[in-house]
Amino acid sequence: MFNDIGALELVTLVVLAVLVFGPEKLPKVIQDVTRTIRKIREFSESAKQDIRQELGPEFKDFEFEDLNPKTFMRKQLDNDDLGLKEIRNGFDLKKEMAEVADAVHGRESESSSGSSSGASGSGSSGGGSIDMTKKPEADDRPPFDADAT
Template sequence: MFPDVGLPELVTLAILAVLLFGPDRLPEIIQNVAEFVRKVRAFSDSAKEEVRSELGPEFKDFEFEDLHPKTFVRKHILDGDGIGRDLGLDDIRSALDPRKELAEVADAVRHAADDTDPQPAAPRVTLEKARPEGAAPSAFDPDAT
């Protein structure tokens, strides 16, 4: 129920309970809490049975945990009764998987790189403005003003 509660937390709660209630009253309080938890579970179980009986015999194996969205999708669409295969989920998964297309592109690039002959290097292009011969560099950029 509480997956993140470890041994240090339980020891801390026990020490806190002893300090708050004292060692004399602690067994009585633990019994009261345990009785309360039993009553809540019994009430919950009776409410579930009442809902199942009201739903009728068609829903006798109905589980309330199946109403959780993740459980519902996992049971009825992905894993259950082959419905997921009927919906074409495998086709959708394979269509959305980019690995096949990336492998084809990589093979095409390798093939193109192997087939091409080495070409002479293209002349280098610079991005600097050409200045007239003998012109001194200006202190500001005339195109920026």
């Protein structure tokens, strides 16, 4: 629960508690706080049990930790029923971004030079490269339709 509290923060909290409550009242305050935390935990556990009973036997392996999105995604990625690992391993983001950057700058990348020259024969000009600096001609634009806007 308090995994991220360091030693300095803990000492600061103790000193602050002694200053606020005084050394005489501090044990009583600590008892009240621990009793309250215990009651909250008991209430939480009974609520979990009630929810499990209401869900029925088909949700007997339901864990409330699965409601956390990080835990849910980690469990789904570990369960490879959908083939997500194969998709994730087959996708190389750096390679894809390099190909897009090469296309924008008008260069032809090594991996796309063999595949793009055969596939892009009729649609592009200049051996598969795209000239992004060229402005469109006036008759290249579609006609303006005032009713569509």
